Amino acid sequence: MNTQEYNECVKQYSDGIFRFIVKNMRDEFEAENIVQNTFEKLWVRKDTVEMKTAKAYLFKIAYNNMIDVIRKNKKHTNLESAGHVASESYEYDNLIEYVNKAVSQLPEKQKSALTLRDFEGHDYRSIGEITGMSESQVKVNIFRARKYIKEYINKLEVMML
Amino acid sequence: MKLNKDNYELVMFDLLEGNLSERDELLVMEQIEGDESLFREWKLVKSTILIADKEVTYYGKESLLKRELVTVVPMFTKWMAVAASICILAAVIVFWPQDKPTEIADTGKKIEVPLEKVTPDIQEPLVDDFLVQVEVENPQVTPNVNKVIRRPNVVEKQSSIKDVAAILAIKEAIQNIDEKQLSKHYEEIQANKLEVIANQEKEIISEREPSIEDNKIEPILLDEPEVKIVFEYPMELNSKQKVKLFVTNNSPRRIKEKAITFIAKVSNPKIRLKPNFKSKRPSLEIELETAGYQATASIQPFKNRNN
Known part of the structure; x- marks a missing residue:
């Protein structure tokens, strides 16, 4: 990969990576750091990375970086999120906000697989390469994530009725 | 389904x-x-399908972009390189050594300087040079010099360095000249001369009837080396005294005629040669012995009249 191709990757994938991180972490500041670190690593290894595999490579680096950050802040995040679900649920007045709230409560693997699938359109194999799972595991995780979101939305609708 | x-x-x-x-x-x-x-x-x-919010974008995108490091190569560098290459090539062609006479065109006249190899050919053996260049003349006998060794003639070469080598070779050769061989050669020359003289005298005797009283007989002129011939005959006096008396009181012509008379009577002669070259005044004594007669001749070189 040359400099031109690297810059092309920045233009094409930086926004998607940023949204993917924000969706999973809900922290734009951390997302910006992760995106920056991701492209720095790509620049260092640009001679060994081909343009065809650059997208999966970038999302894999971003995902691993995100997992590291999440693990560091795991306790802090759990303490913040505890007990606020019920109260916050009333703040969302449309379906998208309900879904986002449900996604935020998904486990990391389900959340990552679902966001990679819906945001960037990755197939099961690609998601498996990024997250380190098999295609069947990816499919199961996505299925469980959708089922959780569906049930979450169904509960809110019931409560609103 | x-x-x-x-x-x-x-x-x-x-x-x-x-x-x-x-x-x-x-x-x-x-x-x-x-x-x-x-x-x-x-x-x-x-409703579980997640829809990406396109408004959420990464604002630090420009900071991630990298500028291409383009090495700017000035265009004139190429042309400078080409020009330099042409100059070097031309210089090589002009100054490349060639096996031609050197031409100097500055003075307007072309002066051709023939190429000459200055390096001396010292690989050739010096003995061969000596054999080619040195000619040793036959030694000549002069009256006052016992043996004369003329320096060998040297065929000089034009090349000065070659001459040096040749001169050295000649000096070495002169030092190696065998004096014994020269002496032997000298003896052979003297013997040949005596034989020639004897033959001439015999021819004269045979052509003309010798007569002691004949005054018309012309004396034989001998070339150098001149030979003194002293005849001895039996007399009441001492034979040497008689000979001295005869030689002293008679003219050469008379002495010669007398000698011819005696020689004509000689039969079965025995000739004995006694060379004496080692003394300061070399000589060759010839003894002739026949029935009733005995003759002794001593030959000594005279000084060269030209000198």
């Missing part, structure tokens, strides 16, 4: 993910649209 309570979630998931064929999709959709509860469930399943 028919939906039921056990598989509707999984079938709807496959329908949402696009894992069903077109035919199955149509069949499933017909069943969903035909059942209100299924249609409501299908709406919930479709």
Whole structure:
């Protein structure tokens, strides 16, 4: 990969990576750091990375970086999120906000697989390469994530009725 | 494919993910649209699709872009390199050594300087040079010099360095000249001269009837080296005294005629040569012995008249 191709990757994938991180972490500041670190690593290894595999490579680096950050802040995040679900649920007045709230409560693997699938359109194999799972595991995780979101939305609708 | 309570979630998931064929999709959709509860469930399943917020973008994109490091090569550098190459090539062609006479064109006149190899050919043996260049003349006998060794003639070469080598060779050769061989050579020359003289005298005697009283007989002129011949004959006095008396009181012509008379009477002569070259004044004594007569001759070189 040359400099031109690297810059092309920045233009094409930086926004998607940023949204993917924000969706999973809900922290734009951390997302910006992760995106920056991701492209720095790509620049260092640009001679060994081909343009065809650059997208999966970038999302894999971003995902691993995100997992590291999440693990560091795991306790802090759990303490913040505890007990606020019920109260916050009333703040969302449309379906998208309900879904986002449900996604935020998904486990990391389900959340990552679902966001990679819906945001960037990755197939099961690609998601498996990024997250380190098999295609069947990816499919199961996505299925469980959708089922959780569906049930979450169904509960809110019931409560609103 | 028919939906039921056990598989509707999984079938709807496959329908949402696009894992069903077109035919199955149509069949499933017909069943969903035909059942209100299924249609409501299908709406919930479709709501699980996450829609990316396009407004969420990464603002630090420009900071990630890298500038290409382009090495600016000035265009004149290429032409300078080409020009330098041409100059070097021309210089090589002009100054390349050639086996031609050197031409100097500055003065307007072309002066041709023939190339000459200055390096002396010292690999050739010096003995061969000596054999080619040195000529040793026969030694000549002069009256006051016992033996004369003339320096060998040297055929000088034009090359000065060659001459040096030749001169050295000549000096070495002169030092190696065998004096014994020269002495022997000298003896042979003297012997040959005496033989020639004897033959001439014999011819004269044979052509003309010798007569002691004949005054018309011309004396034989001998070339150098001149030979003194002293004849001895038996007399009452001492033979040497008689000879001295005869030689002293008679003219050479008379002495010669007398000698010829005696020689004519000689039969079965015995000639004995006694060379004496080692003394300061070399000489050659010849003794002739015959019946009733004995003759002794001593030959000594005279000074060269030209000198």
